[in-house]
Amino acid sequence: MQVVVDNVSKHFAGAIALQNVSFEVCSGSIHGLVGENGAGKSTLGKLVGGILQASDGRVIYDGDDTLVSSPREAIERGIAVVQQELVLCQELTVAENICLGRENTTLGFLRNRESLREFNQLRDELGFDLDGRARVGSLSIADQQQVEILKALSRNARLIVLDEPTSSLTPTETRHLHQVVKRLAKDRETTFIYVSHFLDHILSSCDAVTVLRNGKHIQTGPAKDETHGSLAAAMLGRDLSDVFPPKKAPPPTSAVKLSTSGLTRRRKFENINIQVKAGEIVGIAGLVGSGRSEVLRSIFGADEFQSGMVAIDGYPVGRHTPIMAMRNGLAMVPESRREQGLFLEHSIAENISLINFGELRPFGIVNRGKEAEEIRKWAGRLNIKCTSTDALVSSLSGGNQQKVLFAKWLAGNPSVMLLDEPTRGVDIGAKSEIYHLIAELAARGMAILIVSSELEELVGLCHRMYIMREGSIVGEKSADEIEIGAILRECLGVYEGDLHSKDFCNG
Ligand SMILES: Nc1ncnc2c1ncn2[C@@H]1O[C@H](COP(=O)(O)OP(=O)(O)OP(=O)(O)O)[C@@H](O)[C@H]1O
Ligand SMILES: [Mg+2]
Numbered sequence: 361m362q363v364v365v366d367n368v369s370k371h372f373a374g375a376i377a378l379q380n381v382s383f384e385v386c387s388g389s390i391h392g393l394v395g396e397n398g399a400g401k402s403t404l405g406k407l408v409g410g411i412l413q414a415s416d417g418r419v420i421y422d423g424d425d426t427l428v429s430s431p432r433e434a435i436e437r438g439i440a441v442v443q444q445e446l447v448l449c450q451e452l453t454v455a456e457n458i459c460l461g462r463e464n465t466t467l468g469f470l471r472n473r474e475s476l477r478e479f480n481q482l483r484d485e486l487g488f489d490l491d492g493r494a495r496v497g498s499l500s501i502a503d504q505q506q507v508e509i510l511k512a513l514s515r516n517a518r519l520i521v522l523d524e525p526t527s528s529l530t531p532t533e534t535r536h537l538h539q540v541v542k543r544l545a546k547d548r549e550t551t552f553i554y555v556s557h558f559l560d561h562i563l564s565s566c567d568a569v570t571v572l573r574n575g576k577h578i579q580t581g582p583a584k585d586e587t588h589g590s591l592a593a594a595m596l597g598r599d600l601s602d603v604f605p606p607k608k609a610p611p612p613t614s615a616v617k618l619s620t621s622g623l624t625r626r627r628k629f630e631n632i633n634i635q636v637k638a639g640e641i642v643g644i645a646g647l648v649g650s651g652r653s654e655v656l657r658s659i660f661g662a663d664e665f666q667s668g669m670v671a672i673d674g675y676p677v678g679r680h681t682p683i684m685a686m687r688n689g690l691a692m693v694p695e696s697r698r699e700q701g702l703f704l705e706h707s708i709a710e711n712i713s714l715i716n717f718g719e720l721r722p723f724g725i726v727n728r729g730k731e732a733e734e735i736r737k738w739a740g741r742l743n744i745k746c747t748s749t750d751a752l753v754s755s756l757s758g759g760n761q762q763k764v765l766f767a768k769w770l771a772g773n774p775s776v777m778l779l780d781e782p783t784r785g786v787d788i789g790a791k792s793e794i795y796h797l798i799a800e801l802a803a804r805g806m807a808i809l810i811v812s813s814e815l816e817e818l819v820g821l822c823h824r825m826y827i828m829r830e831g832s833i834v835g836e837k838s839a840d841e842i843e844i845g846a847i848l849r850e851c852l853g854v855y856e857g858d859l860h861s862k863d864f865c866n867g
Contacts, residue, residue, distance in 0.1 A: 361422050361438065361518040361551045362387040363408060368417035370403050372755070374747040376575055377403040380417070383570050383580040387422075388549035390541060392566035392583060394559065395595050396787040397759025398745040399572040401555045402444050405521040408553060409441030410434035421519070440517035442508045444524045444555070444758050444785075450497035457496055458511045482514055487536040501695075502528040509537065513544070520544075523555045524758070527785055530648045538565050557759075557787055559588050571595055596789045603792045604820035605799035609839055610639030615673070617807035618690075618776045620659060622668035628654040629831040632668070636776070636807040641798060643818035644811045646828035646851050652811040653695055655828070656778045659809075660692040661685040672776065691774035693765055695781050701765045704754040708746055709735045711753055712768045738767040743793055759786040766794065770801075777801065779810040783817065795821055819844055827851055 363385040370378040378400045385391040393401050406412040408419055410428035418425050421437065428434050434441070448457050483490055488506040496504060505528045512520050522541075526534040542565065544550040556562055562569055563583055571578040571594040578594050614637040623632040629651035636642045644652045657663040659670050661680040669676045672688045680688070694701050702711055712735045732749075739749050742763040746756060753764055762785060769777070782798070783791045798821060802808050812818050818825060819842050827835035827850045835850045837843075 363519060363551065363553070364420040365404070365408070366418050366420055366425075368404070368407060368414045368419065370400070370407060370412065371415045374751070375755075378407075378414075378572075379575045381572070381575075381577045382417075383577055385551060385553060386568070387551055388545050389567040390545050390552045390554055390565055392562035392569035393553055393555045393572065394557070394562055394569060394591055395572035395578075396574075396789050397785075398574075398757040399595070399787075400575045401572060402523050402757065404572070405441060405523045405553060405555055406443070408519070409439055409521050410437075411441060411443075435515065435517075438516070438518035439521075440512035440515050440519070441521040442512045442523060442525050444527075446501070446504050446508055448496045448504055448507055450495075452496060453492065454490055454494050454496060454499075454507050455492035457507055458492075458514055460511075482540075483510060485536070486510070486513075486540055487533060502530070502533075505529060506533070513540065516548075517550065518548075519551045519553070521553045521555075524557065524785060525554075526556065526558065526561065534561075541565065557785065559591050559788075562591070563588065573597055592788055595787065603788065603795065605796045607821075607823060607839060608799075608803060609823040610637050610802075614638050614640065617673060618659070618809065619671045619674075620655075620668060621671075623655065623658060623665055623670065624667045625654060625658055625663065625665040627831075628663075629658075629828075632833060634809070634826060634833075636809050638775075638805045638807055639802050640824065641802050641808045641810065641822050643822035643825040644809070644828055645815060645818050645825055645847050648813060650828040650851070651831040652828050653780050656692065656780050656809065656811055659685075660690055660778055662692070662694075686772065686774075689775035690778065691769040691772055691776070692778040693769055693780060693782050695784070701768075702753050702761060704761075705752060707750045707752055708739060708744065708756070708764050709749040711764055712738060712749075712771050734771060735767075738771050739764075742767050742770075742797070743790070759790050762786050763790065763794075766797075774806070776807045776809070779808065779812075781812055782810065783812075783814070791817075815844055815848060818842075819847070 365381055365383050368378055368381045381404065393404065395401050403412065407414050410431055410433055413429065428437055428439065449460065488510065490503060490506055496507060505525065509525055526537060529537065541552055545552060554566060563586060566583040568580060569583045569586060569591065570580040571591065573595060616635050617638045618636040620632055620634045624630045632655055644655065646652045654663065658665040661682045661684060671677065677684065677688055709732070713731055735749050739746065744763045744767065745760050753761055756764065783794055786794065798808060810818065810822065822842065823839050825837045825842055825847065826833050827847060829851060837847065
């Protein structure tokens, strides 16, 4: 399906998300869409998918400019959207979710042997391990993302919008998805609009790429003419030098803030011994499933552990809860902002103040002026793009939601920060801001322990690194030993051969 975006604008109360955007997507092509957080990518994807209506202008599908005014109509016209924030029905099963919204919504689809065979075939091709009978609410975020993708692909849609489809997929799953997308584009002439912050994926998978900045169309052209650098420059409107701040390790005499000894959680990790000094940024590298996030969660008290101990400033905190951890000066930015971090239907200000500002409320009396000032300070420092701090978090772009999550924890003045994938879904400009912020916090004496799937991020940021594999720490590297290839080999448990960080990070 050929798509012409013709002079499209979209206004929200108080915000202009898109302004006179025009470009063309060729039939059977994979068309990348990139831009900073808040640039308007998801809005454009929703307009094309009939989930939102343009304030002005139109979208023309194969020469037909009849309005697509609902997701149902979109399905009928052969258009499917995998949204950035998942929108599955939690109470229904995987199979029911996949059938939902079809002409014949009964379970006929999957009872029908032919269709079931097709479903299974597609699932296997994608390498997804999904049980059609499982309730969606019981699945992890990564699995739910797989359901969304299957749902769109199984519809034989002629146009599929994928809005950051790989943010929770493993490298292997990501690679499979790219293969299937390329095959559908080639064999069935399915058209894809592919939104991603992984510029490497855009460059390797897309035929053409469109750059948006601040709601405006900047350029559209063949992906082969672009490089990582040229796309980044077009997105930001400036050259990005110094993505990472200079590394300043704390003096050797610096006190140990956080330590664990023999920390063990059954079937997740074993005998974890970690130390983080004041002023130090320490990373945990490892593949998805190596137990990295689980270690952070147990340190924070979100999950229990069976043996071992966590100590802050040398004092053991025992088997604690997140509340106790916070009293001890710990903060944690979790992996999934939607599930674990933010209240989307509350304002930015409410989200930031929810757990903080105890000290601004002597005897429970709220000092609104002071609170508002603090909140504005954090929103400003993190450069959260919003009309006001009273705006609902759900109205922010994905990356800006991530910044609110950061602000929420920073406002509590913690002395130890646990960061799990702190820049997921965040554009490179904002990433760089977050890196500088992390370095600045460390320079002021905060101890930081960070888990990330992006090895470049850990390498660029950390003073020291632990390497985890299958629930154990298998290596430790000081700043001058940190080198991507070596770390990657240890993560994978291979010691020879030619591997690239891309295989590890994003597939
Ligand atoms: N429902 C809404 N109400 C008000 N403003 C909105 C709404 N949806 C989006 N916006 C605003 O429109 C702009 C574009 O948002 P959009 O979600 O399209 O960005 P994006 O490019 O997808 O960003 P990200 O990379 O962070 O996902 C943002 O400034 C956002 O705050
Ligand atoms: Mg988006």
